[in-house]
Amino acid sequence: MRRLLPQTLPVWVLLIVIAGLLISQVATLYIVSRDRAVANDEVDLYRLNDRAYSLVQLMHDDTPEQRKLTASGLFNATYALTVSDTPAVTSSIAGDDELAELEDILVGRLSKFGITDARVRRDPASQAANAPGGVVLTKDVGAVERDLLGLAASFAQSDKLTASVRFADGQWLNFTEPNTPVGPILSFDSLPLYSLIAALVVIMSIWSLRRLTAPYRMMETAVNRIGTDLKSPPIAETGSREIRAAAKAVNAMQVRLRDYVEDREHLAAALAHDLRTPLTRMRLRLELLRKSTAREALAHDLADIESIASSVIDFATFEVTEEKSERIDFWSLVESIADGFEDVTFDHDGARPRGMICMARPVALKRCVNNLVQNAVTYGKKAHLSLRQSDGTITLVIRDEGPGIPQAQLDQVFGSFVRLEQSRNRQTGGLGLGLTIARNIARGAGGEVNLSNHPGGGLQTELRLPLAA
Structure with missing residues (x-):
């Protein structure tokens, strides 16, 4: 599982940016969708209330026969309107608190026109309706007309509010009000724009991360170079304040390491070199001795010491030599x-x-x-x-x-x-x-x-x- 995880800091940061972008986009779309649904519901209740007021104001002085004639003249498939002796909404109990409050508002507002009762219910969408009036869209239809016809079809297929209000003479006015259709948050027209914005954000994030991590990569290279060559040139102390401070610390470390190593190398070289003087005197004095087993053993030991001193000098002066x-x-x-x-x-x-x-x-x-x-x-x-x-x-x-x-x-x-x-x-x-x-x-x-x-x-x-x- 760990092998599948990113191994570098820039990739981690990029994944976090992309994940944050996706989460924020999804959350934003959810909030917008919920707010639109709430706003549309409020608009639908307002439209039903306003239409009820207009119809009651138009018909309250008419006779029952005149109301039926008026209703038949205003009837259409989307906005059904009838006048009858029985209500279309048979239940006197509202389906939810919003509809109950709306019924009270209607009775209170329309009581001056003789309205004594109001009932409202929610009806599911009817899938039988298609384009309004059976209109077939052709290539000659303009963009505005196409949008209007599409919107009308959406209204015809949306959920509805059915209302029944009773006049003082006992006659019921029944009508329907289609709910405002909630369009999709993402559509084929808006999806390319969302994709373009997301791609730009990712590209800018990659560019920014490369700019931000470039000094760190440079310092990584410099530190690796110091590990093999203490005399490598110092890194440039440029960039943001943090980068300059880090570069300055690395350069200071390199100087201290170089001084430390050179001091030890010079010390080792000096000690090995100074050994040659007493060794030379010992060899000269040894030559004055008679040939014996002890003399040959001492000569052999002196040769070993001289060879060791030479090897130490070679090792110690390896980095010192320019x-x-x-x-x-x-x-x-x-x-x-x-x-x-x-x-x-x-x-x-x-x-x-x-x-x-x-x-x-x-x-x-x-x-x-x-x-x-x-x-x-x-x-x-x-x-x-x-x-x-x-x-x-x-x-x-x-x-x-x-x-x-x-x-x-x-x-x-x-x-x-x-x-x-x-x-x-x-x-x-x-x-x-x-x-x-x-x-x-x-x-x-x-x-x-x-x-x-x-x-x-x-x-x-x-x-x-x-x-x-």
């Missing part, structure tokens, strides 16, 4: 490194592909590839190199013939000073910095280093770098 990125022929770089190792083979068909150009710092990238190859030769005895290019990416594959690495430890070996070889021999255990430096350099160039165990045995290392534009 080096510009350049366009590099990656094929030539790999080929030159492979030529420097006896136990390395560069697998290719002899035809040198063109266009394997990447953007990186030359010395750093050479160190990255050299560390990966050196690691494969040290722990896997032999290394087989191959290059391929696809989808804008250059991939260097290094496969050794060693025992591989347990699956659970493939990511751990990229940590600083992490060694799977637990011996204290630096030649077999190493210092645990080679892969760390290699991955940092690759990520600084927009690439990545991944390890996996080859199905045929040995460890397989993949270095991926983006092609230069």
